[in-house]
Amino acid sequence: MTSSLSISSIEEKYLNQVSGLLPHFSRQLNAYRFQCPYCQLSSKNHRGRTVTPSGCKGFFYSNGNALNFKCHRCGTGKQFHNFLEDHFPSVFLEYVAERDGLGLTGKGTNAPTLSNAAQRVSGRVTAAFAGELVESGSGIEKTDCKAAGDSAATSQNQVISGPIQPAITKLPRLTPQQQAGCSARLAHKVKQHQKLRQRDPAAPYLQD
Structure with missing residues (x-):
């Protein structure tokens, strides 16, 4: 009662x-x-x-x-x-x-439980970050950056939710110009992600 x-x-x-x-x-x-x-x-x-x-x-x-x-x-x-x-x-x-x-x-x-709730909320923040990666870039570079963003999101989910079997996709070789453009975008998005993690509402409830 x-x-x-x-x-x-x-x-x-x-x-x-x-x-x-x-x-x-x-x-x-x-x-x-x-x-x-x-x-x-x-x-x-x-x-x-x-x-x-x-x-x-x-x-x-x-x-x-x-x-x-x-x-x-x-x-x-x-x-x-x-x-x-x-x-x-x-x-x-x-x-x-x-x-x-x-x-x-x-x-x-x-x-x-509180731990499960924190994982779920933090997972949504990670998904939002992956969505930002998909929206950035255009043409071939957009496709390449999306693949790299998916890989980064998978790695983040492994930290939060445990081991996940990675999906292996064979991509065509990038030209030096494409590599430089994608790297610059990813570096910018990583900085944004770090700021996003700082304001993640689930951060105080997650254990390292």
Whole structure:
């Protein structure tokens, strides 16, 4: 009974923390209503009209001792921690850390352990960095840099998630000009990645 009350009160606490960032957030009789962040991404609806509180289709409702998200427009359903992870990763880590300290995470609960949560958030940061590499460059050099970026992302994931069998792709030999151009771009992106790691919200929770 204590665990049930603890989980419910913790989720209410963190929902209140992010409620100001959810458009048209309001408390209903047995639920919380707001603009769905999965399908109602604009302040306008599909007819070009401004979304009103009554037109918001995202809801948090109680399911046993926990809160669940449900959109009655796109049908998306999420547990509370998944919703936080998708939209508020820093708050997600704070939430899991508090529950982890109370022994309310892991198997048999509705939340991951703190170490797993940190790995998941950090994995998203790594994926974002790999996406930046793909977007840089053009033509042949873009393809070559993407391959190098994939290799760098794989190496980073090995540090975070454990050994991963690398995919081996045979690439054509680069000209000296292509090598110089790709190296310069990668050096620039590595510096950006180092800065990104410094502001990674999962960094305080990851063990070296």
